[in-house]
Amino acid sequence: MPSLAQALDAVGLVTIFAAEKQSAKIIPTQIIVDNEAGLAQRVITIQDVFTTAASIIAATGVAVAAAVTTANRLIITVDNAGWATIAAEALKELEILGQLQVVIDVADVGTIVTISWGFE
């Protein structure tokens, strides 16, 4: 099962953890946010980025074009000098359809996120 730890110091505030796997959903099994060396309280958002296929709205028959979509799947606030650990039991219904990425409110080299995940 893949796992990756990264400091959330990206200029654009977005850190990519896993690209989309076409034939599966990504299922996070553990998320650890280490803000012990962080400069302030941080807000971490787990995002799901994917492209929908062209489709038709069943109720109206209106065609909908393919579109890149970003969905916020989980938002965590971690105190300065604090930790947050979310284990598999609490994450079991969290599904990422496309790319798994993490966004931080302010880039901070002292905020480290570790995510483990599997596929379904």
Next chain:
Amino acid sequence: MIEFLPTPEATVGATLPKLLQKGFFVKFSNEWPDTIPNLKDKCFRIARVNEVNHDISYILPSGNYRDVDLSNQVGGVNLYPENTRSLFEVALGFKPGNYQAQFYIPAGEFVNRLEQSGMVPNVASATLKYLGAFKPEDSPYEDKRILLYFVKDLEPMILRTFVDTGCDFEKCVFGITVNKCYLQELKTPTSEQLARAKEILYYTELRW
């Protein structure tokens, strides 16, 4: 043409393979049209097989559907044979999710419908959207229970994939095993061969 294998209640003794194997016999019913040559009312021995796995997936918004053309037409997913001696037995399974699938052949004509007027699949209807629909638990990815039979020049089969309400988006993943069967015609099959042959019906025989 299209088969759904129900979950067995019990298994006794040796089991048969789910897919057609080398040496098996198939016969096509006499309802097959003359426009598809060399099949109508004929019996074949399967000379060789080759299983090809494939996955296709779509992410759709809740309440939306997409018609997936399984044929080799432009825009289709190209699961039909190009060789007149090939029979493609396609096992189809679904990964879990809040979606369902209904079959049409040709486009606009339902495979699964009831007899009362209006009792046809309709994803726009709150009461009819589940009619004739296969859900992921009906044919799991790891235990595919839907079998489709394709030959060259068969009319396009459409898989209407609908994401039900109750989520924002869903990823619909179809697991596909194409069992490529190379057919060898039996000019004068014996009664035993005919009795053992699997009959491949034409889709019109599924609607009456």
